[in-house]
Amino acid sequence: MTRTFDGADPFPTAASRALGDDQLRRNLARATTTIRTKRGKVAGELANWEDLRAAGEAIRTSALAHLGDYLEQFEANASAAGGQVHWARDAAEANRIVTGLVSATGVDDVVKVKSILTAELGLNQALESAGIRASETDLAELIVQLADDLPSHIVVPAIHRSRTEIRDIFLDQMHRVGLPAPANLTDDPPMLAAAARAHLRSKFLRARVGISGGNFLIAETGSLVIVESEGNGRMCLTLPETLISVVGIEKIVPTFRDLDVLLQLLPRSATGERMNPYTSIVHGTRDGDGPRTWHIVLVDNGRSSALADPVGSQALRCIRCAACLNVCPVYEQVGGHAYGSVYPGPIGAILTPQLDHITSVGVAASLPFASTLCGACRDACPVRIDIPRLLVRLRSDVVDANLTTTAEKAAMTVAGASLSDPGRMAFASRLAALAARLRPRRAPGAAGAWLRHRTLPRPTGRAFVTGRTRRTPTSSAPPHPIVDHTRPLGLRTSPMSASATDSRTSILTRVAAATATQTAPTIDRSYRAPRESDVVKLFIERVSDYRASVRTCDEASLPNAVTEALGSHASGRIGIPSDLPEQVTSKVPGDLVVDDQLSADQLDGLDAVITTCRSAVAESGTVILDHGPGQGRRALTLVPDHHVLIVAADQIHDRLPDALAALDPTTTQTWISGPSATSDIELDRVEGVHGPRTLDIIVII
C-alpha cells in the first residue's frame, strides 16, 4: 500500500536530508535537464507559443470565474449522456462515496489510472480499510505502490528511482499482488516495461471496476478528458463494466474547442512531446462500447476556499504539466519528497498551503519559503500562473498568522531598523567589519545559517552614504498592504460543516460566493487563424518522428498497402469493425474476425486490427477516432498488439484548432499519436507498454 506524507518534516529539514542522497540528485538533474531541453525545443517550434499561453491563461481563468455555472452545466450534460454525478465536500466524503460505489459492485480489486487527486484524498488507504485493493496501473505509480514509497513528481512520480532499483522492486514485490516478474529480469528499460505489461495485462483483461481521475471536465458536453502515454488509462476507461472518475472541481473547461489550446500546451509542457500517445475523451456511456455504468465524483476539498482568494486562486488554473518542477533550481537539488505533499515543487508550494489535505501546519507554513523567487517557474507555466507573486503573498499569510519564530521576527525588526537611514547603516557597516575580524566559524541563529557554508564579507567599515543620523520623517502614511482576504494560512475561515445541506448545494453556494466579484477575461482566438501548409508531408514527417510506420498509397493500391502493413500478421487473426469496407481487406490472406462484442481475451488473441479514422492533425502527427463507421469500438484498437490505421489525405487538418472545429463535440474520442510509450524509467523513452506496440499508418493520397 502506498504510504502517505503524514508526519513529513517541514521543508528545510526534509530538503537538507535530500541533499545527502547522491543517487536522487543525479537522477533528478538528468531527468529535469532532459525534459527541460525537450520542452524548450517543442515550445520553440510553435511561433505562437506565447499566444497559446495567453489563451490558456484566459480559458482557465474564465472557467474559474464562472465555475458554479460550468459545474452545473457539466452535471446536466454528463447526466444526459448516461453519467451519474456525485458531489463531495471533502476527502472523507469523497472516499465514502467511492468506497460505497465499489462495494456495491461486490468487487474487491479495482484498477486505477494515475490520479494525484486520489492521492490527495488518501483514497487507496480508504479502500484498503474496506477490504478493496486499488491496483495502480500507471507504470510509475505501480513502482511507487509496490515499493510502499511516495511519489516525487507530478508527471513522472518514480523519477527518484534508478532502473536497478525498479528491477529489484519488480522482482521482490510483483508476485505478492499478481503475475511475478520474470526470474531473469534485468534493469534494461524495455525489459522492465515488458514485465509491467505482462503483470498488468491480466488485471486489465479481468477488471470489472476502474477508477480514474481526470485532466479536464468539459462543461459544454459533460465529457471527461484523460491524457496519457502508456495505454493503461484507455484500459481502465474501456474494459471494466463500471468506471468511477474522481475529479477536482477546478478541472472544468468551458467548451470542447478550448482543448485546442490546452492540448497544445499540456503535452509540450509536461513531457516535451508534440502530443502524448493517447488522449481519451469520454462522453457518457455507449452501448456495446466501454463501461455500462459511469460515476463522476466532483470533489471540493478546499478548492472553494482557494477560489475565494483573488490572488491565490490563480493556483487553481494549474493543468498539472509540472513544467515548473522541471525548471525549478530548488526542486532539482532536493526532489519532490522534501515538499511533504502529493503536490511538490513550485506549484505544490502555492497549492498545498491553500488546500486542505496537509494536517501539518509546520509543513504548510514552510512551503512558501521553499523558493528563491527566481521566477523560472512563471516563465515556464503554460497558463501563466504568477507563482513568485503567490509565494510572496503566502509568506505574508504565514507572518500574519504568527507562524514565524520569535527569533526571526526579532531579527527582521533589528535588520529593518539598522538599514532605515544612513546613520544606522554606517553603524551596521562598522559592526559588520568588526564581526568579520573575529573570523567566526559558528554562530547562533541566522548568522550560524550563513556561516555553515559561507565566510563573512569583510567590509571596510565605512558605509558609502554619509548622511544625517536623524531619521527622516515621512511626508505621508505608509500605504496599506493587500487586505482582500482574511484567511490565515492552514485554517479555513468557513470550514465545510457536516450540515444538513446536501454537498451539491454546499459546494455550489461556496463557489458562488467565492466568484461573486470575479470577471471572465476575453479569450484571444487569433491562434485559430489558418495557415498554408503541405499537410500530408507534415503529417508523414511528424508520425515518423513518433516511430510509427507510415506509408502512402492511392485508392487503388490500398488493399496491397494494408497487407504490406500487416507484415507477418497478414496471415494471422485480424480483427475488423463490422462496417469496414470489404475492399480494404481484399488482399489479406489471414482470418478476418469481425468484432461482434469479442471478449477481452478474444481481442487479446488477435494479431492485428485494421480501422479507419475520423480525422488527423498534421502538426502533431495525431489521428482522431470518434468510433464511428469503420473505426470500431474503443477496445478493438486498444487490446490487439498491432493497429493498422487508414487515413485519407483529405481527412488531415493542419493544426489542432482546425481539426477540433470539424469534430462533433459530443462524441467519445480516442486520439492516437504514436505507439504506446513510457518515460517513467529514468526518463528513457520506451515504446510498447499497454496499448498496441506497433502502429502502422497508411495515408491514401
Next chain:
Amino acid sequence: MRVALFVGCVTNVLFPTTAASTVRLLERLGVDVIVPDDQGCCGQMQLNSGYRDAGLARAAVTADVLERALTKADAVVVPSASCTATIRRGWAEAVSGDPAWHARVARLAGSVHELTEFLIDVVGVVDVGARFPHRVAYHPTCHSLREIGLGERPERLLSAVDGLELVDLPDADRCCGFGGLFSLKNTDVSAAMGDARLAAFAAAGAEVVVAADRSCLVHLQSLAEHRHTPLAFAHIADVLASTDGTLEGTV
C-alpha cells in the same frame, strides 16, 4: 544630465566601493551625480519575506527620498537590479486598493533606472571606455533577467570593454541560490545551488564573475571563499569603471 544615486543597502553597508565605482563611471561619461544623504532601504527584504507592513514602511520613506531627489536630478540610477525591481514592481504588488500609492509608484518607475539600463537606454553608450583584460563569466541575476528584463544590456557593455573576454556559460540563467532569507532558512539548499553555479563558472574558465546585483555576488563570493574556489567577484559597475584592469578596493 544629472542623476541621483540610490545605492541600495547591501552595497552601501558592505560594498561601498561599488557605489564609488558607479559615481566614477557616470562622471567619466559626463553625467553629474548627486547622492541623497537621506536614503535608506527599499524594503525588499521585508516585502519578500512576508513582513509587509515593515516593508511598506520602508517603501514609503524611500518613495519620499526618491521624489525629493527627483526635484534636484533628472533621474535616479540604481546599481542593483533587485532594488530596481522592488521599486518598480514589488512596491505596487504588495498593495491593493490604494490608487494614490499606485500612481506614485508608476510615476517613480518612469524615472528610476538600473545602471546598465541607464547607460544603454538613456546615455546611449555601449563602449564606456573601460579596460579589464580578464576572462569574465557574466551571471544574469534572476531579478535582472526576469523582473526588470535587462536582456543583453550587461553583456553588450561588457563585450565593449577593452581586453575583456566573456566566457560561454551554458545554463547561465540558473538561480545562484541566494534568494534573500532563503540563504538562511534553507542554507543547505542555497549552498548546493551556489556550488552548482561555481562549478559552471570554473568549468567555463572564468577568472572573474560579474553580475548586476551585489546581493547574489556576496552569496557566491562568500561561498567560493569557504570552498577555497579561486574565483574573483565584481559588480558590473566595478568592471565598467576600471580603466587599468584592476578592481579598486574590491576582492
